[in-house]
Amino acid sequence: MTSTEPLLDVRDLSVTFTRKGGPTVRAVDGVSFTVRPGETVSLVGESGSGKSVTSLAVMGLLPRRGVQVGGQVLFDGDDLLTLPRDRLRDIRGRDIAMVFQDPMSSLNPVVPIGVQVTEVLERHQDLHGEKARAAAADLLARVGIPDPTRRLKEYPHQLSGGMRQRALIAMALACQPRLLIADEPTTALDVTIQAQIIELLKELVQDTGAALVLITHDLGIVAGLCDTVHVMYSGRVVESAGRRELFARPRHPYTGGLLGSVPRLDAPRGAPLHPIPGSPTDVLRWDRGCAFAPRCQNRVDACTEGPPPLESYAGRSLRCLNPLTESEEVSA
Amino acid sequence: MLKFVVRRLLLLVPILFGLSVLLFVWLRALPGGPAQALLGERATAESVARIESLYGLNDAWYVQYWKFVSAAVQLDFGNSARTNRPVAEEMARTFPATFELAVAALIFAIGIGIPLGYFAARKYGSWLDNLSVSGSLLGVAVPVFFLAYILKYVFSVQLGWFPTQGRQDPRMDADHPTGLYVLDGLITGNPEASWDAIMHLVLPAIALGAIPLAVIVRITRASVLDVVHEDYVRTAEAKGLWERTITRRHVLRNALLPVVTVIGLQAGLLFSGAILTETVFAFDGVGRFIAEAISNRDYAVLQGFILVIAAIYVIVNLLVDVSYGLIDPRVRVR
Ligand SMILES: Nc1ncnc2c1ncn2[C@@H]1O[C@H](COP(=O)(O)OP(=O)(O)O)[C@@H](O)[C@H]1O
Ligand code: SF4
Ligand SMILES: [Mg+2]
Numbered sequence: 001m002t003s004t005e006p007l008l009d010v011r012d013l014s015v016t017f018t019r020k021g022g023p024t025v026r027a028v029d030g031v032s033f034t035v036r037p038g039e040t041v042s043l044v045g046e047s048g049s050g051k052s053v054t055s056l057a058v059m060g061l062l063p064r065r066g067v068q069v070g071g072q073v074l075f076d077g078d079d080l081l082t083l084p085r086d087r088l089r090d091i092r093g094r095d096i097a098m099v100f101q102d103p104m105s106s107l108n109p110v111v112p113i114g115v116q117v118t119e120v121l122e123r124h125q126d127l128h129g130e131k132a133r134a135a136a137a138d139l140l141a142r143v144g145i146p147d148p149t150r151r152l153k154e155y156p157h158q159l160s161g162g163m164r165q166r167a168l169i170a171m172a173l174a175c176q177p178r179l180l181i182a183d184e185p186t187t188a189l190d191v192t193i194q195a196q197i198i199e200l201l202k203e204l205v206q207d208t209g210a211a212l213v214l215i216t217h218d219l220g221i222v223a224g225l226c227d228t229v230h231v232m233y234s235g236r237v238v239e240s241a242g243r244r245e246l247f248a249r250p251r252h253p254y255t256g257g258l259l260g261s262v263p264r265l266d267a268p269r270g271a272p273l274h275p276i277p278g279s280p281t282d283v284l285r286w287d288r289g290c291a292f293a294p295r296c297q298n299r300v301d302a303c304t305e306g307p308p309p310l311e312s313y314a315g316r317s318l319r320c321l322n323p324l325t326e327s328e329e330v331s332a
Numbered sequence: 333m334l335k336f337v338v339r340r341l342l343l344l345v346p347i348l349f350g351l352s353v354l355l356f357v358w359l360r361a362l363p364g365g366p367a368q369a370l371l372g373e374r375a376t377a378e379s380v381a382r383i384e385s386l387y388g389l390n391d392a393w394y395v396q397y398w399k400f401v402s403a404a405v406q407l408d409f410g411n412s413a414r415t416n417r418p419v420a421e422e423m424a425r426t427f428p429a430t431f432e433l434a435v436a437a438l439i440f441a442i443g444i445g446i447p448l449g450y451f452a453a454r455k456y457g458s459w460l461d462n463l464s465v466s467g468s469l470l471g472v473a474v475p476v477f478f479l480a481y482i483l484k485y486v487f488s489v490q491l492g493w494f495p496t497q498g499r500q501d502p503r504m505d506a507d508h509p510t511g512l513y514v515l516d517g518l519i520t521g522n523p524e525a526s527w528d529a530i531m532h533l534v535l536p537a538i539a540l541g542a543i544p545l546a547v548i549v550r551i552t553r554a555s556v557l558d559v560v561h562e563d564y565v566r567t568a569e570a571k572g573l574w575e576r577t578i579t580r581r582h583v584l585r586n587a588l589l590p591v592v593t594v595i596g597l598q599a600g601l602l603f604s605g606a607i608l609t610e611t612v613f614a615f616d617g618v619g620r621f622i623a624e625a626i627s628n629r630d631y632a633v634l635q636g637f638i639l640v641i642a643a644i645y646v647i648v649n650l651l652v653d654v655s656y657g658l659i660d661p662r663v664r665v666r
Contacts, residue, residue, distance in 0.1 A: 061569055093572030100570075105563040110585050110660055119581070120571045155661040171571065 006034035007211050008179055013071040015053050027053040029235040029286055040212040042222045045232035046280040051215045055181050059098055060088050094124040097172035101184040103164035107156035113167050114152030120174040139170040143200060162193035176208055183215045219258050231255045234283045234291035240317040251323040253298045298322045340650045351642050356397050359631050409636030414628045419636040428511030429499060430617035434602045436533045437541035445545045449552025464549050471546025476605050480539035480612035487535060497614035499532050540609045544598035551594045555587040589660055596652025600645040
């Protein structure tokens with residue numbers, strides 16, 4: 001029974017930035033999704049669609065000033081948005097851990113790697129001194145960093161980009177968290193390293209049973225990894241489905257566009273990619289209609305008359321008034 | 333690291349050489365020559381001639397320069413025209429005094445400046461922040477000697493909390509083996525003398541430390557404001573670390589890098605501030621001695637003191653660079 005209870009239950013999350021003298025920006029607008037124990041869930045969308053802000057809101061890492069957060073973030077039944085700060089600190093790093101996009105800037109340049117690993121163990125597992133260092137070396141070895149004892153004494157600039165991201169993953173997994181949030185963990189890395197890091201993440205979540213929220217702008221990365229995919233556009237979820245169904249039959253024109261811009265292994269060499277026309281900054285406000293309308297080839301008149309609702313059927317959710325049909329998917 | 337230090341020390345040689353040439357040329361370019369300048373406009377021809385032969389001013393310029401340099405490397409800078417004592421002896425007396433004052437001023441400036449700058453940044457926009465920003469503007473704007481007079485007038489003359497001048501109460505029977513009076517009191521088992529020396533240091537140290545304090549507050553505040561938005565601080569938060577660990581290890585260690593550089597620069601500049609401060613408080617150090625040398629046209633003293641101060645300035649900056657390398661591993665590798 002408990003395994004079907006969600007570990008993380010994000011309900012109607014919204015985040016609004018208000019800046020003095022500037023316009024208010026609703027970066028996340030009524031986002032809901034759940035993550036069950038051990039499940040891997042992906043948030044996908046172009047840059048600026050609100051993925052990072054969503055993850056920071058879940059972690060309670062948004063700046064305290066000029067930000068309004070609404071909705072609920074239930075973890076194990078506790079609402080993280082209203083939890084006292086010290087309780088939240090106990091959960092962060094121990095039960096929920098996070099891996100960020102840029103491994104260089106996410107590591108402290110003047111503190112040895114070893115200290116940056118052991119500090120998590122000291123904080124949450126009461127491991128100190130030699131014991132903590134041994135555990136840290138084990139962690140580094142586990143994420144595939146060779147010669148871990150020596151690496152512990154080194155500084156971030158002495159490691160390659162891929163090794164840095166491995167080190168960050170080691171820190172995140174130090175306390176065997178039940179949920180790992182990875183925000184574009186491979187975007188800053190070389191293409192050859194990207195696949196290795198994804199493979200590592202996949203292996204680790206399988207071994208530890210941790211649930212994973214993988215955030216990416218690249219559906220190609222999701223392909224071999226996630227159970228459920230939520231596609232975000234301009235702060236809202238526009239389509240959610242199981243990974244297989246989504247890849248086999250995208251219904252939202254935006255999802256179709258994202259899939260059309262992914263290089264496919266089964267496509268003939270040199271087959272053209274179809275990037276989505278227009279830019280993600282070219283949006284309509286959701287209260288006026290569908291934000292994707294300015295770029296959408298399926299647009300009908302109703303699309304700009306009011307916000308399309310998110311409708312659920314057959315295990316899918318879809319926010320579109322004129323979705324793709326089977327024949328269109330192919331051309332997308 | 334050792335190579336780095338040695339290279340920087342070797343750099344001292346051309347700097348000191350260039351400076352000695354500059355000083356040498358400057359002193360000889362004075363109207364009527366140094367002897368005339370020393371004795372004043374109404375000096376008789378005889379006395380000018382006497383001074384010129386006394387100081388070897390009739391020799392060819394390269395002979396003069398060679399004499400000056402070869403003596404200087406043996407720390408022989410001739411005699412002071414005013415006190416008639418060897419310049420090296422005057423240095424041995426005055427440098428410890430100014431060193432003690434400079435250390436006190438830096439303790440004051442760093443001890444208050446870093447915490448104040450840190451809290452101003454963390455309470456960005458609060459009254460504490462506004463106060464520290466306007467205070468640091470005022471701190472650099474107020475002339476040192478004006479501040480020194482105000483401090484002396486209010487806290488010594490009016491309130492009588494601190495002595496008005498000097499380094500030690502003359503009635504106090506104290507030995508001074510090192511010339512650092514606070515230390516001397518401790519090693520000769522005379523804590524009262526130490527305490528008396530500290531009381532003499534308080535106001536001059538505040539006057540001298542005011543500008544470094546203002547600069548340190550400003551740099552610390554700006555630097556902390558930058559660093560708290562860095563990704564690695566967010567990573568530290570995501571690990572659930574305690575706030576004090578994040579502050580100490582992740583914010584301050586990075587935020588203090590530019591502060592260390594600024595402290596080094598300010599430490600070097602303390603000599604010029606010391607001229608005014610020491611004069612106001614009749615504090616028997618380098619600054620006051622130089623001020624008197626200037627008004628008495630005591631060129632031997634100026635020459636020697638400026639050279640030594642320049643060397644100290646370079647060495648202080650070397651120390652700063654070395655300590656920078658100790659806290660920033662990226663510098664060490666290069
Ligand atoms: N600190 C901030 N202040 C104001 N606006 C922000 C801030 N952070 C993000 N935003 C805005 O929120 C939107 C979503 O950003 P983000 O979640 O980073 O997108 P992404 O999906 O690429 O991760 C963007 O339009 C961005 O401009
Ligand atoms: S609602 Fe209309 S504009 Fe929006 S994606 Fe669907 S068809 Fe296109
Ligand atoms: Mg992002």
